[in-house]
Amino acid sequence: MRSRLPLLLFALPALVLYGGFFLLPAVQGLRYATTDWDGYSATFQSVGLANLTDVVSDDDLFRNALTNNLKFLLVVVLGQTALALLLAVLLAVRNRGTTWLRALFFLPTVLSSVSVAFIWKFVYDPNFGLANALLRAVGLDHYQSAFLGDEGTAILWVAVAQIWFHAGQMMVIYIAGINQIPDELYDAAKTDGAGRWQQFRHVTWPMVAPATALVIAYTTLQSFKAFDLILGLAGNPPRSGLDVLATRIYATFANSQLGYAAAESIVFMVAIALVTFLQNRAARMVHG
Template sequence: MATTLTSPSQAQGPETADTQPKPKNRNPMAAHPALWLFPIPALVLYIAFFVIPTIQGVFYAVTDWDGFSPTAQFVGLDNFTTILTSDELFRNALSNNIKFMLVVVIFQTIFSLALGVYLTKNSRSSVALRSLYFFPTILSSVSVAFIWKFVYDPNFGLINTVLGAVGLDRFQSAFLGNDNQAIYWVAITQVWFHVGQMMIIYVAGLQQIPQELYESAEIDGASRWQQFRYVTLPMVAPATAIVMAYTTVQSFKAFDLILGLGGNPPKGSLDILSTRIYAGFANSQFGYAAAESLIFMALIAAITWLQRRAVKASNPDV
């Protein structure tokens, strides 16, 4: 009688699969340990070029270091006290910078929103016009300064030449030569320079608005202005917050544009905080300029925070 031999695995039948150890399922959300190495280069650069210089700036701000001596004398808060109470040059630069910022933030936000609204559709003409308005942004600040220096030239500049040709000589101006108006003309240049860049942010925000909202508003009898006020403005509030914050920082960093239009050093009517701080370092007043830099940084942070609060108050969802 033949005997059939069976292996132990065959004898156990289908239950064998249940007795075998199962591989552990990895959590799909768990990051591989090696991925933690990727942020290290950026972190090193951040520490080396921001954290350490900031700490050094705080240290130098309470000294009278001239930038060359191996030692520096500790002066405490004297630099800050002088800046905030008796430094007329810093006060003048602060006043100019606030005027410059207000003009740039208000008009750049308005014009970029208007361009974004009219160029939202991805038609050929809209794309072409977006490219045209964005073009100045890719130019260097020095190039823009030289272009507008020609435009503002009181003798043979473009504006005065055109005004004279059409018989409007009474509207001709010295532009940058007029101390009461100079900072505003530079602000207009800054708006022209970056309005296309902010327009792109608004276009991206406007294209995310569901069309059903406009259709519902139109069915309810809302006019174009009412649709813009009650649909468009609230929906682009996040984009507005970005534009205002970025424009504020830009207006305080218009260093090269000011030097290109006003010379080095610029005259008092064109002096802003960044050029005032630069003058301090150039005159070997490193400790004093470091104190001005800290006040400068705190001022930008405070203004940006206030803008954020204002936008959030008008639209709690931001």
């Protein structure tokens, strides 16, 4: 035990920080979720599970935010994973050209969310934006859109911006996974007469399963945390079509309903845990 004491002492600062900045606030959040505290009053009343019950069953605003978040999540996970894998397959061979292209596709990742929001606000502007200008230039005027002004599809256009923002980052993870695949497997596949698609399907795709699991998990967390990007694109507070769980909780907190916001946060965490569990099960089924 004495020999392990110095090792425990090295871990102590990290444990103190983790306890002070994560565990303690989490416990306090659970406590406040059962109260009507407004965030600044010296006293508050216990309401039991009323806040959680209201969030789950009676809160249309929270339900709308959850629906928007799931739409956003689905588009981003599918689109970003597919695009990152495609880029990685095309750019896995290292030469001067692919090195520059990797850097180009990775560049958006180093930008701040606010910068990305300003870029895409210019792209999506219905009157002076780049997207509608390009459509007019090629004679596709009937495809012009209000983009963020369309309540039905606004969250999907934000998802496109999110994919552009982080696809390059996920591409790097896939390139690392592809570079770990032994060349002998591809040589054997070629000997058996496998084409490029068959090589991808039977060699590349199964062998990048760990990278895919990492990409999906990280992309899921990004999708639930796209708070600053959405506020940058939609303003504060965002309209109904762009309201997601993070912005809904923030709005509740800003309205001096800290107890109710804590209850929303608990449901938020449960939703993340459930989605992550289902993704892991689906990934094992696909690659198993």
